[in-house]
Amino acid sequence: xxxxxxxxxxxxxxxxxxxxxxxxxxxxxxxxxxxxxxxxxxxxxxxxxxxxxxxxxxxxxxxxxxxxxxxxxxxxxxxxxxxxxxxxxxxxxxxxxxxxxxxxxxxxxxxxxxxxxxxxxxxxxxxxxxxxxxxxxxxxxxxxxxxxxxxxxxxxxxxxxxxxxxxxxxxxxxxxxxxxxxxxxxxxxxx
Numbered sequence: 001x002x003x004x005x006x007x008x009x010x011x012x013x014x015x016x017x018x019x020x021x022x023x024x025x026x027x028x029x030x031x032x033x034x035x036x037x038x039x040x041x042x043x044x045x046x047x048x049x050x051x052x053x054x055x056x057x058x059x060x061x062x063x064x065x066x067x068x069x070x071x072x073x074x075x076x077x078x079x080x081x082x083x084x085x086x087x088x089x090x091x092x093x094x095x096x097x098x099x100x101x102x103x104x105x106x107x108x109x110x111x112x113x114x115x116x117x118x119x120x121x122x123x124x125x126x127x128x129x130x131x132x133x134x135x136x137x138x139x140x141x142x143x144x145x146x147x148x149x150x151x152x153x154x155x156x157x158x159x160x161x162x163x164x165x166x167x168x169x170x171x172x173x174x175x176x177x178x179x180x181x182x183x184x185x186x187x188x189x190x191x
Contacts (some may be wrong), residue, residue, distance in 0.1 A: 034114035037085035046144030
């Protein structure tokens, strides 16, 4: 798994390098959290979810419990089709998992300050680079899945699923019902 985490970082770095020239005019800065609270879905792969779980496990037990509750509440609201802020967005609009934020957070930026009437505007070249990066992520995590952050983290909290995933096995029947109802994508099927 360690090798996969190294490859994950390479995909992130490659995207950053290729998109740099198009992102010079971005309006995003520390404290801007429109995309984290208003823009919609934060999708991740199971590999990214595993990295996030590892970061969460390094927090104090009290914080871990708090995030578990927050993720559960956020998941229930998402199931009711509500748009809710990312569970990792703190009151000061900083991200508690910024150092391991998933690709869907890394790829989003805007050329202007966003509002409800003026959603993010992303350069089409960056979007093209991002599509290739997403395919690379799914290829790297070929025995895994992609979906909303709270749903994938929920799957990784299921001991049978986690064991299957960590062993490198592929058993989509384990998540079939949950996967269909929560729009979980099988990475192998996207390649």
